[in-house]
Amino acid sequence: MAQHSNKLAKIQAVTANRLLDGHVVYFTAEGQWSDWVDDVVLADGKEEADALLAKALPSVETRHIVDPYLFEVDQEDGKMVPKSVREKIRMAGPTIRLDLGKQAAVRS
Amino acid sequence: MYRYDQFDHKLVTERVNQFRGQVSRRMSGEMTEDEFKPLRLMNGVYLQLHAYMLRVAVPYGTLSSVQMHKLADIATKYDKGYGHFTTRQNLQYNWPALEDLPKILDELAEVEMHAIQTSGNCIRNVTADQYAGAAADEIDDPRIWSEIIRQWSTFHPEFTFLPRKFKFAVTGCSNDRAAIRVHDIGIELVRGKDGDVAFDIHVGGGQGRTPMIAKLIGEAISREDLLAYLEATLRVYNMSGRRDHLYKSRIKILVHDIGAEEMKRLVEEEFALVKKQGVLQLPQEEVDRIRAYFAAPDFETLDAECPELDAAMASNKRFAAWVNTNTAQHKQAGYTIANISLKPIGGVAGDASDAQMHVVADVAEKYSFSEIRVTHEQNLVLAHVKKSDLLALWETLEANGMGTPNLGLITDQIVCPGLDYCALANARSIPIGQEITERFADLDRQHNIGELKLKISGCINACGHHHVGHIGILGVDKKGTEYYQVTLGGSADEITSVGKIVGRAFTEHEIVDAIETIVEVYLDLRESPDERFLDAYRRVGIAPFKEKLYADN
């Protein structure tokens, strides 16, 4: 799973999968895990990113999530948009089944 | 087909309880993810992009109607109403929750199914020729021997932490429909000296990063020695296979590094010692016991000719096309083998909805002795259908999106899950496959092109068999963007070959045009409509394709 980490990445956030159901989650400013990418807290530059990932790690111990990692984000019109195709697909769901995954759910 | 006895039942039930314990120890924190991962994998549980994935074993691709109904019910109850039939003849669910897995396994166990050894560095589910027991050309039914191997390999304590995964395929005849030469061990049934069934053991094939064609190591191994020979081979691999590098740890690398001759020597030396111990000899009673389960069903005595069928074909062009492409010759007069295409134009190769699974279970019950096969090309088979029932069968299939007459044609592709689901993927596979089927949707055009095996993988792991596609497509990642590399001339039958890369990779927007160009070049240069794509390619080589594809550069 090397392809989504990028040494030159500037703005990054932390994502993982939830232990219980495996669903994609994002690390928030409150130190919580949200289902929605819009809730991510951003880190600017390598130092901030490393610090952010370190802050997320205890959730592995508490068995909330597995395999947290950093990914690169852009902001377009105030919306968070991951840079890689992979993260765009994780954020939304399979591109060939628009009826499934987060893209099909309505945020309550 | 095989039915569990009390011992098989007991073991599967105990295994579910063992896994239930493992899941609960993971959830309670007694186990870390690193410790849990190999355990969950050994029971077919992956973590993909969006959720967990459960891979259910369909041993040698054989299912009963009752089992198929159960697979459908599980899809409805615990998943999102569909499943994915894979090139390893298994079924995958893409959305189960961790905590539901023990319950799903309980339900599977009710119908004699499980997820045992569908992943992990152990001996995986054994695959076999989907026409077993029906093909006119087979020496013996490969399912008998696959079941024997299944039992020997299940929870084998010595071979649970091999250097890497280990895949078996078995074919009952020299016409290889099970791609045995690209498996860690491929077994071909042959006639031994005494006229009894014997086994040619091909070792060290595989795909992935370094595709290799298996070498014939064991020749005409006898029935009683089969398991001893396999155990010897596995032991040599377990003790000598590399463990220092993930990409170098398959048995194919060992065979390649030491050479087929040396491998044969090591295996035979070990085999002689295992044989001397004598405990692994396969008794005739056990073979007979298992053989009885695979006895031919009660065929009716019928005429080989079926005028009703001829009439139906004459009046319905699409049905006639389906009979021509999707059925194969049966050994019993008046019967035929019917292939159910899971490749509708624009569909997801290998996916079936819960409703479709129920339909297949029903038609199998009605027309084919309640038995279904899954093929490594991601289709389904009803092995014993009366010719006079074909029209009714096809009409039901057609009404449910499974009557496409495209077996072996360009729209009948093997496609891995790719970046739409898979955490290891570089690029998406499914949408590329869909676009190609749409481009070639016209049936007359497909039939004019003839047999063409197109196979797509979303990364070099090659789950979509791209190396052995007549046309192979491999997804690659260039700085977060998807690209597609094309190979030509691969094949996975008795003359197995690995495809050659045609040139620089194509973008998502170029790839379908590139495939069309390749097909056009072939149509131009073939000597006659009978010259298949692969034959033409083998005659002319890669140059004419390259020239046309990169003409503008």
Add this chain to the structure above:
Amino acid sequence: MPIIKKGEWVSDEWISVDDETDLPVEGDVLVSLTRYQENAAALTARAGKLGVRLEASEPPEAIADVVGSFDLITVDFPAFKDGRGYSYARLLRERFGYTGELRAVGNVLRDQLSLMWRCGFDAFHVNQSITPEVFAESIGELSIAYQPTGVTKDTVMNARHK
């Protein structure tokens, strides 16, 4: 770390000696394969029992003819995913006829115990969480086997064709 032998906690009386240290005059000693090969005569002549440590990279063929000299053989699992030791155990027990203590050491985890047991290990270097109760539970999870390995003589095949 405790040792579980035949299902019970036992204390480890063995003195593990590295290759540079002089042998103690008394007591049961456990040495590396290299040291055994270099000093076989002296080691066997010593009073006290002798044990040998096999690393994962040391197949037991090296001691095939002399297994009778040992009362303990330890086989190392450097990582639980490294399964070479399973083959070593079967060879020692089933082919070379070793009957002394066969101890799994290294990364020995609960969910591997039953596999090791079935290959012929009878002692396990484990962490505290593996009590004799946990051990018994782990070994008992699968009550019958398809394969004749190690100590398993009760195979499905034998039960079917009695």
